[in-house]
Amino acid sequence: MRHLIEPFDFTVAEIDKILDLADEIVKDKEKYQEACKHKTLATLFFEPSTRTRLSFEAAMLELGGNVLGFSSAQSSSAAKGESVADTIRTVCCYADIIAMRHPKEGSALVAKNYATVPIINAGDGGHNHPTQTLTDLLTIRREKGRLNNLTVGFCGDLKFGRTVHSLIKALSRYENIDFVMISPEELQLPGYIREDFFKKNNITFRQYERMEDVIGELDIIYMTRVQRERFFNEADYIRLKDSYILNAEKLKMAKPDLSILHPLPRVNEISTDVDSDPRACYFRQALNGKHVRMALIMTLLGINI
Numbered sequence: 001m002r003h004l005i006e007p008f009d010f011t012v013a014e015i016d017k018i019l020d021l022a023d024e025i026v027k028d029k030e031k032y033q034e035a036c037k038h039k040t041l042a043t044l045f046f047e048p049s050t051r052t053r054l055s056f057e058a059a060m061l062e063l064g065g066n067v068l069g070f071s072s073a074q075s076s077s078a079a080k081g082e083s084v085a086d087t088i089r090t091v092c093c094y095a096d097i098i099a100m101r102h103p104k105e106g107s108a109l110v111a112k113n114y115a116t117v118p119i120i121n122a123g124d125g126g127h128n129h130p131t132q133t134l135t136d137l138l139t140i141r142r143e144k145g146r147l148n149n150l151t152v153g154f155c156g157d158l159k160f161g162r163t164v165h166s167l168i169k170a171l172s173r174y175e176n177i178d179f180v181m182i183s184p185e186e187l188q189l190p191g192y193i194r195e196d197f198f199k200k201n202n203i204t205f206r207q208y209e210r211m212e213d214v215i216g217e218l219d220i221i222y223m224t225r226v227q228r229e230r231f232f233n234e235a236d237y238i239r240l241k242d243s244y245i246l247n248a249e250k251l252k253m254a255k256p257d258l259s260i261l262h263p264l265p266r267v268n269e270i271s272t273d274v275d276s277d278p279r280a281c282y283f284r285q286a287l288n289g290k291h292v293r294m295a296l297i298m299t300l301l302g303i304n305i
């Protein structure tokens, strides 16, 4: 039985296969409309979500399967003090596959240890978000036609942003990626990524504080929200929340074929005057999230058609 807890749970070849299947599903939707008939996906969301949960549910419904679940910890027995382990043991009696989001780092790993069905990590605290990574890889491949030879800028909250942590790991396995980190000092990548990951694997990256100093070199800019819910105090959040705002004016300095990605939700970090720019990919990215989750669900359930 396979699970998806972190990006390295799949090889590059397996990821390519999932992205290929996502493309295939878009080309021939009818072929897949009953692929998951009589199968049930449970979405267990202990943290807020719009795109991740709804794209998982839309994905399963479009594959002809069923969905059940909860969308907040308050409406589950977690509010009564139930452990993740017991919740998972229970939901495994009702579902064939589980997507779970939880505020605690490592919770998905705990879930996997108690599961008798495939577990998908839909975000564990500030740690990983591997299905957003699949979404991002599919988006880069669709927009750029490749996953190598790219200068990729990550901008904003690189400390708490789990989407950044997972995408960095995934991209490190492709050839010639120039990693550019743009953040205030307080929101730089956590030590375990800088030391245990970049350094140990001999991967170099550049660090900037000002977006303007490097935007002109980028093929991709991955904007992120400052993760308010993971700050220890509100004053720090308020001080840092508007550190970077990408707007039409700054985009004048960028390459004509820059791709602007954002996992969403955005708060202020991308001005709405960017939305109509063809370089803005973030709503296409949200759609890609549904396609890639369809491919992922089929893969983990072992359904080949």
Ligand code: NCD
Pocket: 051, 052, 123, 129, 132, 162, 163, 224, 225, 263, 264, 265
């Ligand atoms: C992200 C998340 O939950 O980590 N959203 C998402 O899943 N698309 C990013 C965020 O919350 O800022």
